[in-house]
Amino acid sequence: MLGDKGYDSNPHCKELRKRRILPVISRKGAPNTKGLDKLRNVVEQTFALLHQFKRLAVRWERRTELHDACVSLACGLICWRPLKRHRS
Template structure:
């Protein structure tokens, strides 16, 4: 997570966010350092970012501005939007009132922990077959 000032474009921090990702679990002894692909909406569309992602061997799956969306990308992006919706259930996070960055980040971490705890406590849902 990167916290910015209000109204900062997503495209300006895309590479910083990717660089901040910890090693991804992989084969024993050889953890992957980077994800295989970056899924993004049109807010992340930038040719310099695409080039930098390719240099890092990350496939950019980003819709281009002025063109139709990539088919199926909305289903994958839905996970991100659901996460934001869950975080915004905590009213203090929906509108940022905290001036201090450390307090805001602590509240976000606490909210994430509560969301995970609630998810773990919920009994498993039976899968439906059509």
């Protein structure tokens, strides 16, 4: 798992290793891991797109399955929009 310098702590690394996940985390005071910035920008952009949907920005549903359904619907719409533009 790629992580930012903010996750450079022993408790985070121990928990990941306990789950058999190899942490790749930049150390504080060291240069960033190569390519991590590009990946982080994609993730942050995706979260920004998801928060355009009010039901996801402010969680109204108490039931997890309803929230998961809204997330799935939002992801489908996000993927469909560029396809729609290229088709017309």
